[in-house]
Amino acid sequence: MNCLICFDxxxxxxxxxxxxxxxxxxxxxxxxxxxxxxxxxxxxxxxGRMHNTSSSVSENICEDCELWRRLGDPLTCNRSLYVYxxxxxxxxxxxxxxxxxxxxxxxxxxxRALFRHSFRHYTPVPxxxxxxxxxxxxxxxxxxxxxLLQVPFHTLLARRHTEKQSKKSKRERMNTENPFFLSNEVxxxxxxxxxxxxxxxxxxVRQAAxxxxxxxxxxxxxxxxxxG
Ligand SMILES: [Zn+2]
Ligand SMILES: [Zn+2]
Numbered sequence: 001m002n003c004l005i006c007f008d009x010x011x012x013x014x015x016x017x018x019x020x021x022x023x024x025x026x027x028x029x030x031x032x033x034x035x036x037x038x039x040x041x042x043x044x045x046x047x048g049r050m051h052n053t054s055s056s057v058s059e060n061i062c063e064d065c066e067l068w069r070r071l072g073d074p075l076t077c078n079r080s081l082y083v084y085x086x087x088x089x090x091x092x093x094x095x096x097x098x099x100x101x102x103x104x105x106x107x108x109x110x111x112r113a114l115f116r117h118s119f120r121h122y123t124p125v126p127x128x129x130x131x132x133x134x135x136x137x138x139x140x141x142x143x144x145x146x147x148l149l150q151v152p153f154h155t156l157l158a159r160r161h162t163e164k165q166s167k168k169s170k171r172e173r174m175n176t177e178n179p180f181f182l183s184n185e186v187x188x189x190x191x192x193x194x195x196x197x198x199x200x201x202x203x204x205v206r207q208a209a210x211x212x213x214x215x216x217x218x219x220x221x222x223x224x225x226x227x228g
Pocket of ligand 2: 044045046047049062063065
């Protein structure tokens with residue numbers, strides 16, 4: 001078996017232990033594994049951000065989320081697997097722009113474990129791309145991530161084409177009009193978990209969550225591969 005990241009042959013002595021994944025699954029070599037920064041330790045109960053141990057935090061909720069809650073947060077919580085650092089950026093480029101299958105397989109192992117751990121009773125809903133963006137890329141990375149969970153997912157949302165979120169400031173993002181709209185019926189009282197690749201400001205998943213909540217969803221959370 002080969003490392004899913006660097007394709008080197010896995011050595012017998014290689015051990016790759018994750019607290020979520022059974023020990024017998026060897027997916028990446030020790031060298032590649034070392035370079036991945038997983039999100040763990042004390043997290044903000046809402047957005048899943050790692051707490052800086054030196055900061056004094058009340059109730060394990062970060063300042064951003066405290067503000068969201070005061071405004072009436074449509075999102076219950078977000079959990080992410082990895083810190084979006086330079087190493088992860090390289091992997092994401094392989095996955096996002098080339099649709100790399102090995103990368104997807106590796107992400108799948110860990111994402112599935114986190115889904116089963118935190119969102120077992122939720123139905124996955126991939127965050128959609130606009131038709132224009134989908135044509136440009138050829139696939140929706142969030143839908144690939146949702147497929148990796150190996151449970152049925154619902155395509156409930158569609159997206160209007162807008163300027164790239166990454167080109168806007170945080171304030172601009174907060175004030176933008178909601179690009180999402182319903183494309184299928186929400187089952188009233190059901191719990192949904194939005195699937196996306198990166199959680200940056202949290203605006204995107206909250207815009208999507210607010211549509212689902214307004215249409216009868218009991219609870220909307222987010223599962224994202226990386227945390228910016
Ligand atoms: Zn490797
Ligand atoms: Zn937070």
